[in-house]
Amino acid sequence: MEETLIRVLLINPPALNTVIENPDEQGGEFLEADAFGDFPPLGALYVLTHLKEKTDHECLFKDCVAERTSYPRLREYIREHRPDVVGITSFTVCLVDACEVARLVKEELPGTHVCMGGHHPIAYPKEAAELENFDSIVVGEGEIAFTELVECLARGEDFTHIRGVYTRESIQPHLANPITDKRFLARVNVPAAYVDDIDALPIVDRSFIRHLRYQNILGVTKDLATILSSRGCPYRCTFCDVPIKSYRERSAQSVVDEVERCLMMGYKEFRFYDDLFNITEKKIVSLCDELDRRGLKIVWDFRGRVNTVTRESLARAKASGLRMIAFGVETGTDEGLKILRKGTTTAKVRKAFEICRELGILTVADYIIGQPFERSVEDVKRSIDFLIGLDPDYAQISVLKLYPNTEMYDNAVAKGVVAPGRWQDYSRSPAKDFVVDHWDEFLDLPTLVSLQKYAYRRFYFRPRYILRNVIQTRSLVEFRSKVNGVGKLLGKNLRLS
Ligand code: B12
Ligand code: SF4
Structure with missing residues (x-):
């Protein structure tokens, strides 16, 4: 036809x-x-x-x-x-x-x-x-x-x-x-x-969005491009439903072609949003080699796991403009990491953060409280102690949410913590007053939320932390967005006009 x-x-x-x-979440402290x-x-x-x-x-x-x-x-x-x-x-x-x-x-x-x-x-x-x-x-x-x-x-x-x-x-x-x-x-x-x-897919056409200013509170410029150098994640963490398990890498050439195209469009900063960016050291090094071969100086960051981090590969990446890494730390005990099937240990977490600190790479720790293995306020506070001891540059602390299609959610149903079929019912007839479930077997949600606020305040109000950030901030955009971001985190009216 x-x-x-x-x-x-x-x-x-x-x-x-x-x-x-x-x-x-409507209260401004979320x-x-x-x-x-x-x-x-x-x-x-x-x-x-x-x-x-x-x-x-x-x-x-x-x-x-x-x-x-x-x-x-x-x-x-x-x-x-x-x-x-x-x-x-x-x-x-x-x-x-x-x-x-x-x-x-x-x-x-x-x-x-x-x-x-x-x-x-x-x-x-x-x-x-x-x-x-x-x-x-x-x-x-x-x-x-x-x-x-x-x-x-x-x-x-x-x-x-x-x-x-x-x-x-x-x-x-x-x-x-x-x-x-x-x-x-x-x-x-x-x-x-x-x-x-x-690799055979055409490079994302950002002319569709170039008129829009995507900005991120952890960025340094107003011209941040997100980019993917791989797809999929073979790990099976129990709280995550990243749907594709097979890992496919793009070639360094193709990724850097995309970087060059973005630079020509005026983007200045790059965030690799792969599920798992640092699957091997070799991957990081070949990206850096390709950036250097083309004489490109860019500012970039990525989301990663701690267990493939080595001093050599990160030193190489730092020399090629790596500014920051967001690590999924999740929790503060080996027992907890094992239950989450995170495939790592607290010792490895500490080591990765130490290396970053030594090399001057900023760190973000993604953290989750309200886990099934936290049975008391003291357990949660102990986990927060680990985060404070780790001393990342930023922390994003969530209360565990039981998202659809995760093993954690299935476990919650099996244990009677949540009723079965809730997401299926919602998916059949979606309603905006649907409340996501949390693991409230031991601690109820108001307690978990107040612990979340406690953790944020403890983390961001440390004098040492504040001083370090003032010293490190490189531009007015960065300064303003940090103050806004931390203000939002802490529920204070700190917005700069
Ligand atoms: C980057 C990311 C974000 C970014 C950017 C999101 C964005 N605008 O794309 C940010 C940080 C903003 C984000 C926010 C959230 N995210 Co998010 N995010 C991701 C992440 C890590 C990568 C997404 C990605 O770019 N993938 C790569 C691209 C190539 O794949 P893709 O997006 O799936 O697109 C493919 C297909 O889905 C499909 N497709 C997509 N759109 C369309 C449209 C049409 C018409 C067609 C035909 C096909 C199609 O084709 C695409 C190309 O192959 C995924 C994990 C993952 N691996 O997917 C989680 C993920 C998508 N996020 C998730 C969640 C829950 C959230 C939040 C709700 C978290 C929160 N509580 O705030 C918010 C939602 C906010 C919002 N309303 O946008 C869940 C989604 C679960 C679900 N069943 O919906 C995921 C899977 C992670 C997880 N396991 O929890 N996220
Ligand atoms: S949390 Fe990260 S490492 Fe674990 S399965 Fe999801 S994407 Fe992979």
């Missing part, structure tokens, strides 16, 4: 109706990952870039989170641009907003095909396929699958043969015969879209 050119819009929905992760700043939705951008490179269809992108787009404004945008296909990226916790966007599109343009991709359909394919107002869902990595879907729609052809693309009807046989695909978390049990060679 002949193909007509169509207009495709990808939307990152507003995050206005995120589920309640902590009853105190800080979570997203409060650290806005980040470009790279996954959706990868999908759109692929479509743009491989076809002649018109591609549009709307990041309602970064643009603070309201629903009335989004409605106007849809009316004005009249897309033929709308792709919506999704998080389970923001499902209400994804559904609201789909409803709005269908009200304005009933004939427009609406497709849901992103994390939610990976976590809950069955429930996602049955939602109203979506004509299809994509389970897994969407670049090739979504391009094929759009091509089929443009030709008026059936699309249900495409791997990972489902409708309410076409997913049914797979639900009756669930599969296991070792490349994904065991719960992803319908055939999912997967990209074997991530």
Whole structure:
């Protein structure tokens, strides 16, 4: 059949109706990952870039989170641009907003095909396929699958043969015969879209977002680009549902090509947002070699694990501009790390932070309290003591949330800490008053929240800490964002105008 050119819009929905992760979150004393700043939705951008490179269809992108787009404004945008296909990226916790966007599109343009991709359909394919107002869902990595879907729609052809693309009807046989695909978390049990060679994907087209200022409270400039040098994580920490388990690395050449392209667009700072950036020392060294070979001097940071950290590789990275590492420390005892299946020890954690301190690399410790093995206030305080002793430059301290599809959540159900099926019910009929469960077998949530505040205050109000930060701060942007960030962390009205 002949193909007509169509207009495709990808939307990152507003995050206005995120589920309640902590009853105190409206009180201004709550800080979570997203409060650290806005980040470009790279996954959706990868999908759109692929479509743009491989076809002649018109591609549009709307990041309602970064643009603070309201629903009335989004409605106007849809009316004005009249897309033929709308792709919506999704998080389970923001499902209400994804559904609201789909409803709005269908009200304005009933004939427009609406497709849901992103994390939610990976976590809950069955429930996602049955939602109203979506004509299809994509389970897994969407670049090739979504391009094929759009091509089929443009030709008026059936699309249900495409791997990972489902409708309410076409997913049914797979639900009756669930599969296991070792490349994904065991719960992803319908055939999912997967990209074997991530190096072959076109470099993310940031012209879709260059007008937006993504900023992060831990950054040094207003021109921060996030970037991925790998996909997947083979570890199986019990609290995490990173959906893809097979690890794929991009070549250093391809990553640095992307860095160069970003520099040409005016980006000055780079955050590697890989699930697991430092899988080996060799990976870090080859990236640095490639940066040096091209004479590029950049400021960069990454999220990493402590167990592959060596002095040599970090010294090499520091010399090539590495500014900061965010480590998933999680908890302060070996017993706890073992239960979380973190695959590391407190000694290794200490060593990694020591090396960073010696080399002048800033550190962030991601930390979780309210763990199933913390049975008393004293246990939590002991864990906080470890964090204080570690003395990272920043700490992000959360109360453990029982996210969908994690082993931790299943354990909580098995122990009767939470009722079964809560996320499935929510995924079938999302409601914005859904409250995320916590492990409250030993300590109730108000106690955990007050311990979280206690930990933040203890950490950030140490005179030594304050002095060190004043000395280290390099620019006004950095200073202002640090004060705002710490103000937000501590619930004080410290905002600088
Ligand atoms: C970077 C990151 C962030 C960043 C940036 C998020 C962003 N805007 O993209 C920040 C720090 C802001 C963040 C925040 C949060 N995050 Co986050 N984050 C990640 C992380 C580490 C990497 C995401 C990524 O870039 N992956 C790489 C890209 C290539 O993959 P991708 O995003 O999955 O995209 C692919 C597919 O999903 C699909 N796809 C995506 N969109 C679309 C759209 C269409 C139409 C189609 C067809 C396909 C498609 O194709 C893409 C390309 O292959 C993941 C872990 C992970 N490995 O996914 C967690 C993860 C996505 N985050 C998660 C959570 C829970 C959150 C928070 C809710 C945490 C919190 N309590 O605040 C918030 C949500 C805030 C918000 N409303 O945006 C969960 C999601 C679980 C779920 N079932 O929804 C994950 C899986 C981590 C975890 N295990 O807890 N996050
Ligand atoms: S917490 Fe980090 S190391 Fe553990 S499975 Fe998730 S991404 Fe991998």
